[in-house]
Amino acid sequence: MSATRKPGRNFLFVPGPTNIPDRVLRAMHIAMEDHRSSDFPKLSLPLYERLKKIFKTKEGQVVIFPSSGTGAWEAALTNTLASGNKVLIARFGQFSHLWGELAKRHGLDVIVQDEEWGTGANPERIEEALRADKGHEIKGVLVVHNETATGVTSNVAAVRRAMDAAKHPALLYVDGVSSIGSIDFRFDDWGVDLAITGSQKGLMLPAGLGIVCASKKALAAMKDGNCRHAYFDLADQIKANATGYFPYTPALPMLHGLREALNIIDEEGLENVFARHHHLASGARAAVEAWGLKLCAKEPKWHSDTVTAIMVPAGFNGADVIDVAYRRYNLALGAGLSQVAGKLFRIGHLGDLNELMLLGAIAGAEMAMRDTGIEVELGSGVAAAQAEFRDGMQAKIKQVAAE
Numbered sequence: 001m002s003a004t005r006k007p008g009r010n011f012l013f014v015p016g017p018t019n020i021p022d023r024v025l026r027a028m029h030i031a032m033e034d035h036r037s038s039d040f041p042k043l044s045l046p047l048y049e050r051l052k053k054i055f056k057t058k059e060g061q062v063v064i065f066p067s068s069g070t071g072a073w074e075a076a077l078t079n080t081l082a083s084g085n086k087v088l089i090a091r092f093g094q095f096s097h098l099w100g101e102l103a104k105r106h107g108l109d110v111i112v113q114d115e116e117w118g119t120g121a122n123p124e125r126i127e128e129a130l131r132a133d134k135g136h137e138i139k140g141v142l143v144v145h146n147e148t149a150t151g152v153t154s155n156v157a158a159v160r161r162a163m164d165a166a167k168h169p170a171l172l173y174v175d176g177v178s179s180i181g182s183i184d185f186r187f188d189d190w191g192v193d194l195a196i197t198g199s200q201k202g203l204m205l206p207a208g209l210g211i212v213c214a215s216k217k218a219l220a221a222m223k224d225g226n227c228r229h230a231y232f233d234l235a236d237q238i239k240a241n242a243t244g245y246f247p248y249t250p251a252l253p254m255l256h257g258l259r260e261a262l263n264i265i266d267e268e269g270l271e272n273v274f275a276r277h278h279h280l281a282s283g284a285r286a287a288v289e290a291w292g293l294k295l296c297a298k299e300p301k302w303h304s305d306t307v308t309a310i311m312v313p314a315g316f317n318g319a320d321v322i323d324v325a326y327r328r329y330n331l332a333l334g335a336g337l338s339q340v341a342g343k344l345f346r347i348g349h350l351g352d353l354n355e356l357m358l359l360g361a362i363a364g365a366e367m368a369m370r371d372t373g374i375e376v377e378l379g380s381g382v383a384a385a386q387a388e389f390r391d392g393m394q395a396k397i398k399q400v401a402a403e
């Protein structure tokens with residue numbers, strides 16, 4: 001056996017890119033076609049309508065860019081804001097940090113509301129800042145729904161209520177890259193104006209699609225959006241999309257893959273997808289408790305159902321756990337980023353996965369922790385997650401029997 005060959009499957013447990021279902025891989029394996037043909041809109045047009053269901057919007061306008069999620073960040077901001085505009089961003093992890101930095105690079109005047117990492121957006125503080133902004137200079141409030149770096153989910157509905165309570169007209173921008181399609185997201189109910197996501201997380205595709213959903217109010221704000229942009233112009237997309245085309249060559253295999261991913265989500269049912277993510281996350285959290293370790297998320301109200309960030313005990317380096325897991329056990333875990341580099345490792349549990357896959361990751365994390373000297377009992381996390389999964393399964397069986 002060569003030293004570099006890794007037999008069996010790689011256990012991909014970073015919070016994106018996620019596992020791609022074989023059906024999606026096959027759907028993407030296609031011959032190229034003319035994206036200006038009369039048949040092409042049959043592929044493209046239904047995608048927008050189907051994505052609206054994922055965002056839970058009736059009125060929102062969905063646009064698909066050939067980019068990663070970062071491109072969608074940029075598109076949402078630059079099309080609807082003018083250089084020098086004030087925006088307020090709650091920052092509590094690497095992704096909320098990077099979005100704010102991107103906004104600064106576009107000449108926006110970014111007011112950063114720092115929250116402790118392990119917590120999330122604070123609606124009271126947001127309301128306070130908006131009430132103090134009597135002249136309505138703040139044009140946008142930016143919230144990362146699921147902070148992938150810390151495993152924290154914020155309450156977007158509460159942020160909307162805070163904005164309404166302050167009677168403030170700012171647009172609400174929400175990053176749903178690691179939540180949309182995995183954790184309940186309600187564009188219309190929460191009064192979101194611009195929501196963004198990427199293809200490589202809950203949508204079970206490779207990176208390569210940056211998806212933006214814009215409200216009527218956001219579309220109206222496009223007339224003021226003079227931050228420089230060209231490739232990421234929403235109006236160009238919307239104009240071409242109306243008849244099923246793109247302003248430039250679309251990422252064809254990705255669109256075929258997206259259609260199949262949406263089929264898969266439909267077959268399971270979006271609400272069942274959310275329930276499965278909650279069920280899996282509960283197992284991961286039970287394992288962490290059994291290990292005697294702490295989550296980065298400070299309180300249950302912040303618990304993320306797509307990523308679990310686990311603090312390693314003082315004196316240990318999370319990066320070593322990740323390195324050993326990868327080299328010895330072919331398990332990919334997520335790293336601690338920036339402020340929490342080395343202090344934690346992350347298990348991503350979103351997209352196409354089930355209980356036994358996650359148990360494999362939990363078992364591998366236990367071995368890697370022991371290999372690096374962290375005193376967790378082998379099998380303890382696995383057993384706790386098994387118990388949690390069985391409880392969930394029993395509850396489901398009872399529920400089905402009662403129906």
Ligand SMILES: *Cc1c(COP(=O)(O)O)cnc(C)c1O
Pocket residue numbers: 016068069070071095144146147148175176177178198207
């Ligand atoms: C992954 C991620 C991004 C960045 O997306 P890319 O596709 O890597 O550009 C942004 N925000 C959140 C919350 C993410 O998890």
